[in-house]
Every structure is written in C-alpha cells, then in structure tokens.
Amino acid sequence: xxxxxxxxxxxxxxxxxxxxxxxxxxxxxxxxxxxxxxxxxxxxxxxxxxxxxxxxxxxxxxxxxxxxxxxxxxxxxxxxxxxxxxxxxxxxxxxxxxxxxxxxxxxxxxxxxxxxxxxxxxxxxxxxxxxxxxxxxxxxxxxxxxxxxxxxxxxxxxxxxxxxxxxxxxxxxxxxxxxxxxxxxxxxxxxxxxxxxxxxxxxxxxxxxxxxxx
Numbered sequence: 522x523x524x525x526x527x528x529x530x531x532x533x534x535x536x537x538x539x540x541x542x543x544x545x546x547x548x549x550x551x552x553x554x555x556x557x558x559x560x561x562x563x564x565x566x567x568x569x570x571x572x573x574x575x576x577x578x579x580x581x582x583x584x585x586x587x588x589x590x591x592x593x594x595x596x597x598x599x600x601x602x603x604x605x606x607x608x609x610x611x612x613x614x615x616x617x618x619x620x621x622x623x624x625x626x627x628x629x630x631x632x633x634x635x636x637x638x639x640x641x642x643x644x645x646x647x648x649x650x651x652x653x654x655x656x657x658x659x660x661x662x663x664x665x666x667x668x669x670x671x672x673x674x675x676x677x678x679x680x681x682x683x684x685x686x687x688x689x690x691x692x693x694x695x696x697x698x699x700x701x702x703x704x705x706x707x708x709x710x711x712x713x714x715x716x717x718x719x720x721x722x723x724x725x726x727x728x729x730x731x732x733x734x735x
Contacts, residue, residue: 539556
C-alpha cells in the first residue's frame with residue numbers, strides 16, 4: 522500500500538549492497554547515489570516534456586534527447602559485441618560532459634518546471650552513468666518493467682484476489698514463473714518437482730540459477 526523508504530528497506534534489506542536501477546522516487550534515497558542507476562527511459566520522457574515549455578525548453582530538451590540517442594547507439598554496440606567497453610567509456614566522456622552542462626543550463630533557465638526538474642536530476646548526478654563504469658548494469662529498468670508486465674495484465678483481467686492467501690499464492694507463482702523464464706528453465710518441470718518434493722517431505726528445488734545454487 523506504500524512505496525515509501527520503509528517499504529523499500531523491508532523489501533531490499535537495510536544492508537542492501539547491490540545496485541538499483543530506478544526512477545527518481547525519493548523512497549530510494551537511502552541508497553547511495555553511487556549505487557543507483559537512474560533509468561534513462563524515464564529521463565528521456567522527461568527531456569521530451571521540456572519541449573512543452575517554450576523556446577528554451579525545446580532547445581534544452583532536444584539537445585538532451587540527442588545526447589541520449591548517441592548514448593543508446595553506443596550502448597547497443599556494447600551489448601551486441603561490436604564495441605569494447607573501454608572504447609564506449611571514451612565515447613561517453615564528451616556525452617556525459619554535455620549532458621551535465623545542459624542540465625546545469627536548464628537549472629537556471631528561468632522556466633520553473635524545467636529548472637526544478639534539472640536541479641532534481643543533478644542532485645543524483647552519481648546515478649546518471651553508473652552503467653558506464655560498472656559492468657552488468659543496464660541504463661534502463663526495461664527488463665524489470667517487461668518482467669512485471671504479465672502480472673499487471675493478469676491483475677487487470679482478473680480484478681485481483683479476495684484473500685491474503687490468494688494474494689500470497691499469486692505473488693509466489695508469478696515470481697516463480699518469471700524467474701524460471703528468465704533462466705530459460707521449464708516452468709512445468711519445476712512446478713512438478715516442487716509439488717513432488719512437498720508430497721514426499723523434501724526440500725523444494727531452488728529458484729536460484731543452477732551455478733549459483735551449486
């Protein structure tokens with residue numbers, strides 16, 4: 522019922538040591554900005570919105586979108602193996618500098634909506650380019666958004682659950698199915714093994730990837 526920091530700490534654990542890819546919601550501010558990556562899909566939508574605020578907004582918004590497009594173009598090459606990470610980091614130097622300069626310019630542009638938004642983003646400056654320096658970090662949370670999409674569609678189509686036990690089951694089965702699919706493991710085989718383990722009083726098979734579990 523809440524997305525506040527208390528709930529985030531309960532979910533992630535107060536001693537969370539990983540990296541989070543998030544929007545700018547302040548419920549995540551207890552995590553150091555250096556351990557976060559702001560979702561660039563969210564940022565690009567905000568930059569697009571700058572165009573609604575006159576000539577200054579259009580210029581800054583379009584320039585930031587151009588930087589984003591260059592960044593994603595280079596990143597796609599890193600992902601498909603046609604660009605080395607070291608070269609990517611070199612290419613990102615000028616792009617990073619331009620993005621920060623545009624955000625600083627926006628923060629004093631005299632348009633309250635744009636200035637406020639740019640100041641908020643600059644406060645989280647260390648979280649803008651974590652994916653450039655940390656291998657394995659993505660620039661967006663699109664993977665998580667796609668993973669959650671089936672659950673959202675199920676909720677809309679079924680109108681949710683009527684009991685705490687029903688909600689618990691749905692949360693567990695959707696988590697299991699999504700986790701298994703991400704690992705390219707057979708869902709029916711896993712559920713069959715889990716049910717058989719329960720019937721025989723054995724430990725259920727792990728949802729962790731096999732190398733990790735081993």
